[in-house]
Amino acid sequence: MDGLAAGFPRSAVSRDESLAREFEQRLADCPKLAYRVALGVLHNTAEAEDVAQEAMLRAYCNFHRLRDRERFRGWLVRMAFRLALDRIRAKGRRERREHDVTRLLEEGQREANVENLIASREFERQVAQALDALPEKLRIVMVLAAIEGYNTREVAKLAGLPEGTVKSRLFLARKKLAESLQCLVKNTPAG
Amino acid sequence: MSCEKYSGWMTDAVLGELRAERESELLAHATECDSCRESLGRARQVREFVDRGVEALVAGEPSPQFSTHLRRRLAQKSEPQRSAWTAWAPVIAGALALAVVLAIMVARRPVLNESNPNIASAVNLDSAPQGAASVAGSRNAERTAHTRDSRRRAQTRATTTSPPEFIVPRGQLAAAAQLSAAINSGRVDGNQLLAAQHEYEKPLEVHLIEIAPLEIPALDEVTEKPASLIQF
Numbered sequence: 001m002d003g004l005a006a007g008f009p010r011s012a013v014s015r016d017e018s019l020a021r022e023f024e025q026r027l028a029d030c031p032k033l034a035y036r037v038a039l040g041v042l043h044n045t046a047e048a049e050d051v052a053q054e055a056m057l058r059a060y061c062n063f064h065r066l067r068d069r070e071r072f073r074g075w076l077v078r079m080a081f082r083l084a085l086d087r088i089r090a091k092g093r094r095e096r097r098e099h100d101v102t103r104l105l106e107e108g109q110r111e112a113n114v115e116n117l118i119a120s121r122e123f124e125r126q127v128a129q130a131l132d133a134l135p136e137k138l139r140i141v142m143v144l145a146a147i148e149g150y151n152t153r154e155v156a157k158l159a160g161l162p163e164g165t166v167k168s169r170l171f172l173a174r175k176k177l178a179e180s181l182q183c184l185v186k187n188t189p190a191g
Numbered sequence: 192m193s194c195e196k197y198s199g200w201m202t203d204a205v206l207g208e209l210r211a212e213r214e215s216e217l218l219a220h221a222t223e224c225d226s227c228r229e230s231l232g233r234a235r236q237v238r239e240f241v242d243r244g245v246e247a248l249v250a251g252e253p254s255p256q257f258s259t260h261l262r263r264r265l266a267q268k269s270e271p272q273r274s275a276w277t278a279w280a281p282v283i284a285g286a287l288a289l290a291v292v293l294a295i296m297v298a299r300r301p302v303l304n305e306s307n308p309n310i311a312s313a314v315n316l317d318s319a320p321q322g323a324a325s326v327a328g329s330r331n332a333e334r335t336a337h338t339r340d341s342r343r344r345a346q347t348r349a350t351t352t353s354p355p356e357f358i359v360p361r362g363q364l365a366a367a368a369q370l371s372a373a374i375n376s377g378r379v380d381g382n383q384l385l386a387a388q389h390e391y392e393k394p395l396e397v398h399l400i401e402i403a404p405l406e407i408p409a410l411d412e413v414t415e416k417p418a419s420l421i422q423f
Contacts, residue, residue, distance in 0.1 A: 040249040127244035146245040177241040
């Protein structure tokens with residue numbers, strides 16, 4: 001990822017060199033963010049990479065149109081989210097079984113049976129399914145809040161929403177997810 | 192019954208959205224009720240599962256080949272755009288050339304449409320004096336010429352060296368030409384005509400007419416007719 005900013009073909013960015021440099025500087029830390037947003041929707045690393053790249057390509061081509069450069073991250077995040085949703089719709093695959101997120105929770109302070117549950121692919125599948133069932137406006141705030149532990153203010157900035165709206169949407173999203181995942185916990189022995 | 196009430200509060204409580212007094216009430220109840228305590232514990236677990244589950248879903252880094260792929264896609268994206276533009280360039284150039292030719296043809300087209308009887312004809316009165324040419328057109332012609340003239344004013348200004356063009360109503364072209372020829376040959380005095388036209392255009396003067404009062408003759412008492420008309 002470090003070589004990303006250095007190696008862009010300048011001709012594709014813009015004739016304006018300073019604009020290209022500014023874009024490259026911003027882009028250095030953004031691919032990861034776009035990738036994670038896409039991953040939160042698609043649950044597939046290859047497709048998430050593809051969508052993240054597409055989002056950055058679009059951002060690259062339209063960077064000169066962005067008036068407020070401080071909003072670049074939010075702009076990119078929303079673009080990646082939209083593209084990921086479009087990808088799902090285009091393929092008609094609402095429920096995905098083939099996601100390859102294998103790294104799960106590693107903290108070892110909880111009971112072994114609960115950890116096993118969290119680490120299991122079934123749990124992962126259930127969470128993904130519950131997340132997919134959320135309305136889009138709830139899903140984006142939930143995904144953003146889960147990325148690097150962004151707080152409400154940061155999520156609001158990225159999603160381009162008021163903080164109060166983000167707070168209420170996060171609550172609703174968590175409540176719906178909790179309702180969906182409750183059965184998993186009930187079926188798990190408390191240790 | 193009370194346990195049912197508290198079960199609805201548990202999710203809100205673990206999400207931090209339950210009102211403070213309700214939360215303390217719930218916690219107080221949970222210390223006494225094993226079932227609710229267990230439910231509250233599960234709700235907390237679920238909350239943790241939700242956050243950690245979603246965090247796990249979005250955790251990860253793009254592959255090391257990510258930047259390579261991105262560079263390649265950027266190069267691919269810029270390539271077809273250029274070739275597509277190049278492919279369309281001759282078509283666009285041809286269309287532009289055609290548009291220029293058409294514009295020139297339209298600009299050089301005769302000013303008036305002969306097929307339309309409502310549109311006046313144009314006549315070029317070579318070297319005709321300004322006054323005579325003005326006379327050549329009737330009032331209608333002048334009116335038509337005025338609208339036409341405003342449209343073509345810029346063009347006329349540009350061609351000040353060419354003989355002036357005047358517009359006459361359709362059907363009066365021959366008459367206008369004859370008049371022009373007569374003025375040029377000196378058979379008709381153009382200035383006189385112009386003066387006559389100016390006279391004609393003057394507003395009408397209203398003169399008061401003196402009318403003598405009507406005399407009513409006295410009526411005869413017997414016949415009730417004017418006395419002067421009575422014949423014996």
